[in-house]
Amino acid sequence: MDGLFSGKGFSGNIKITQKEFLQLRDIIYELSGIFLNDNRKFLIENRFAPRLSELKLNSYSEYINYLKNHSKGKTEELAMLTELITTNETSFFRDNPQLKVFRNYTLKKMIDEGNKTGRREIKIWSAGCSSGEEPYTLAIILHEALKEDIRKWRIRITANDISTNVLKMAEKGIYTKYSLRTTPIPIISKYFSEKDNNIYQIKPEVKRLIKFGKINLNQDRSVKMVPRSHIVFCRNVIIYFDKDMKRKVLSGFHNNLLDNGHLYVGHSESLHAVTDKFKPRQHAGTITYHKI
Incomplete structure (x- = not known):
């Protein structure tokens, strides 16, 4: 070159x-x-x-x-x-109303059902994970919800992005205080090790739940290789796509999701007039989508 x-x-x-x-x-x-x-x-x-x-x-x-x-x-x-x-503007615990619904509705329902049936498995796909704040946030929420029982569960968070650079940052798990600006202080103390000059590193017990990898949502072969999921998070990604590409990506999510799977998109994003593969459900402060 x-x-x-x-x-x-x-x-x-x-x-x-x-x-x-x-x-x-x-x-x-x-x-x-x-x-x-x-x-x-x-x-x-x-x-x-x-x-x-x-x-x-x-x-x-x-x-x-x-x-x-x-x-x-x-x-x-x-x-x-x-x-x-694109703009990789993100932070831990971003869009708390949506995360509250994830914790108190989607996750609670899965935990209750898993404890009832004995099939304790949670598989989440963070599609467009950027520098890792989203999947790490989800892993922390899982720790908070399950506490000591987390050892009884098979948990996998697949975190993908198209950018090699942001994935390298995510895998390191090292962040500035700015990335933690929306994170409760007790959570920071519990799940991060503070380094010098307001630098924080995510703890190993959070990191071990996540597998990072590169993906291009425009490539069917790559999308089909993602393990089937109970929940897909793809927030503030489809805003960059035209309608045809949105349909393609959402079809990929639909195929990836297990029966009764949940899809979370950004608070300013909507599936209305784009696809009929998901049913919207209104919650306080946010909408979730469910596989039909």
Whole structure:
């Protein structure tokens, strides 16, 4: 890669033409299923300029050529593309009303049924886990709900994301105080080890419940390899998809979920007029969806 563009200087304020924008948009959609509306040209210019600088490219046409003609570069750039056009703004215990419903309704029902039947198994898929705050939050909630009985249960949280970089952060389980801004202090004391300079590390008993891995929700083969789940969390992900891609992703979730499975999406996301594979249920402060 170093020799492909040698001798070319970078000019800082590169504008993207409409033709280049459409070409790049098509590539992004093909690779990730993320669709950019016409009004996102400024986002591309604003976020991609440093990347073009790193690659010593003078135009978006050169970048598009690089993506199209070099398969190795295409693979490496996929994670970079998605990081540039999405926002990994997250924290532990984000959207507490939704988590309260998960804890007091979905999880309680599963625990009661498991204790009654003796089939004590909980399988959760965190699809679009970003830097790990969501799956770790779910693991902590499981610890809080089951307490010492957690050893009697078979628990697996599958946590996936398209970005290699955020998955590396998630696997380390090390966070700043900012990531814990919505976390109750007793929870921090119980499930994190405090390091120097307000750095916190998740404890091993939480970490062991989770298996991280890379996934592209636009690739059927990858989605089909995810273990079947009782619950799928996919919050603030489908907002980046157009209707066709939403249908595809939601169909994948439907196939993954076991009978009577539960789906949680972001509080600003809705399945209305997108799919009829799930039945919505209204709760105080949030909506959950159930496999039909």
